[in-house]
Amino acid sequence: MIPYNKPYLSGSETAYIEQAVRAGHLSGDGEFSRRCHRYFEQHYGLHRALLTHSGTAALEMAALLLELQPGDEVIMPSFTFVTTATAFVLRGARVVFVDSSPLNPNLDAAAVEGLITPRTRAIVPIHYGGVACDMDPLLALARQHQLAVVEDAAPAFDGYYRGRRLGTLGALAAFSFHETKNIQAGEGGLLAINDPGYVRRAEIIREKGTDRSAFFRGEVARYQWVDVGSSYLPSELTAAFLWAQLENxxxxxxxxxxxxxxxxxxxxxxxxxxxxxxxxxxxxxxxxxxxxxxxxxxxxxxxxxxxxxxxxxxxxxxxxxxxxxxxxxxxxxxxxxxxxxxxxxxxxxxxxxxxxxxxxxxxxxxxxxxxxx
CATH class of the missing domain: 3.90.1150.10 (Aspartate Aminotransferase, domain 1)
Structure with missing residues (x-):
């Protein structure tokens, strides 16, 4: 049987995992995590890249950063993976679905404006199959109505829109490194932050609602519980595997x-x-x-x-x-x-x-x- 998908191994994955084990740092944000963060910040020009344990986790972080309240509305395509929606439904948002384009499965950008109401807070396009949505009309609507754009860039590694990398167009974007993706780590994801106003709070949300990241940089004397959050970091073993993929x-x-x-x-x-x-x-x-x-x-x-x-x-x-x-x-x-x-x-x-x-x-x-x- 020829399978639909077979996860690719570059050859360095197990060596890097062993290196991480020998270094004695298995929890998140070790050396391999830092390498992955630098890769995306340098290649994509992101204000901040934060590895997560899944693309779903990155979307959930985005929903938390938007401070959605019950009844707020988020516009997204109906033809997408379920976690595009669940991340926002978990915050009490009402999802307003838009149809796909007749040309390809991406959302029909021309149909979005008619769905905007005073309760709309965000537009969440997914770049189906790694092919860009028509982002300019969406970004124009977001500016006009003061909405956030969150790119579901789960399948969009190395994709471009008018010469700009996918994942750099919205205020926030989520990538996936599931084994079905081009660059994979079995599981894993990344929150791409393009609006610098989200950086500090994103670090706190990712670290269980604490300022632990600032503490390790010597910016605070102790780390404390300062906001809502959860445990969104991947282990260093996942980051080591991912780094081998990024190198190739x-x-x-x-x-x-x-x-x-x-x-x-x-x-x-x-x-x-x-x-x-x-x-x-x-x-x-x-x-x-x-x-x-x-x-x-x-x-x-x-x-x-x-x-x-x-x-x-x-x-x-x-x-x-x-x-x-x-x-x-x-x-x-x-x-x-x-x-x-x-x-x-x-x-x-x-x-x-x-x-x-x-x-x-x-x-x-x-x-x-x-x-x-």
């Missing part, structure tokens, strides 16, 4: 993007049949996170998934629309979101991982083309 990020990205381009070129004939291929706007780049097809119907997708599985290929689908989920449907305002439903019914992801060989990829391509013939 250029090679990892080159391989993934090459596989993405090969899929695009080989499967282009399907577009003439009405099968959707990834649409990359002129303001966005490809980061090689995933490759998908949009089948012409749910029945066609089911048949293609079954045919590929018969041939030893594990393709997958994902994201049931959050607005119609068992948990949130009673709270949704009743608007139909047809494009979110369409992608939920018809989108199929093909295997894409660093160690996918050219022979395996050609086998997958041949199987897909044979199905449509």
């Amino acid at each position: 990020a250029e090679a990892i990205q080159a391989r993934r993007c090459a596989l993405w381009r090969r899929y695009t070129e080989a499967l282009q004939p399907l577009a003439a049949l009405g099968v959707g291929l990834p649409f990359i706007p002129d303001y966005a780049t490809v980061n090689g996170h995933l490759f998908y097809l949009v089948c012409r119907s749910a029945q066609e997708r089911t048949a293609l998934l079954a045919r590929l599985r018969e041939r030893g290929i594990l393709a997958v689908f994902h994201y049931q629309p959050l607005h119609s989920s068992p948990f949130y449907a009673p709270h949704h305002d009743g608007r139909a979101l047809p494009w979110a439903a369409h992608y939920a019914d018809c989108l199929l992801r093909l295997p894409l991982f660093v160690e996918l060989s050219e022979e395996q990829q050609q086998y997958i391509i041949d199987a897909v083309l044979a199905f449509y013939r």
Whole structure:
């Protein structure tokens, strides 16, 4: 069976973990954490980068930093992973879902303005598949209505919008290093802080509501409980693993993007049949996170998934629309979101991982083309 995903090991992960063990610092914010922080601050130009134990944790920190109150509204796409929403629902916010674009699964930026009310506090776009949302209209709306923009950049490592790195556009952004991501540590995440006004409080929230970080820098005589917070630090073992990946990020990205381009070129004939291929706007780049097809119907997708599985290929689908989920449907305002439903019914992801060989990829391509013939 060709799996959908296989976590890639650069070769240095276990050596760095052993190095961390021998150094005797296994809790968070040791030497490997500092290296990872410097990488993102230098390569991305962030005011502050803070590792977390998951992308979900980074989003939860963002929700805490916004000081949301029950009844506040947050606008986000329905076609996204559940933690995009749960991080804000945990703070009592009301999620207002926006439909996807007809062109790709990202949110329809033109539909956001009509959803803004006096209770709106934030807009949370996700860069689906590592391909940028159209951020300029969202940032303009945020300035006009004094809203925060929090980028869910979980799949967006090394993605760009008009020459700017994804994760640097909103006041805050969340990255994921789950094993399905381009750069992975099994689990793990990062809160990217672009507004310096959030830095000090973010450190406190991340350290259980204490000023422990300031204490270790010698800025306070003792650390105390000064705010709300939780334990959001990853262990130094996670950071050591992640550092090995970051050292090899250029090679990892080159391989993934090459596989993405090969899929695009080989499967282009399907577009003439009405099968959707990834649409990359002129303001966005490809980061090689995933490759998908949009089948012409749910029945066609089911048949293609079954045919590929018969041939030893594990393709997958994902994201049931959050607005119609068992948990949130009673709270949704009743608007139909047809494009979110369409992608939920018809989108199929093909295997894409660093160690996918050219022979395996050609086998997958041949199987897909044979199905449509």
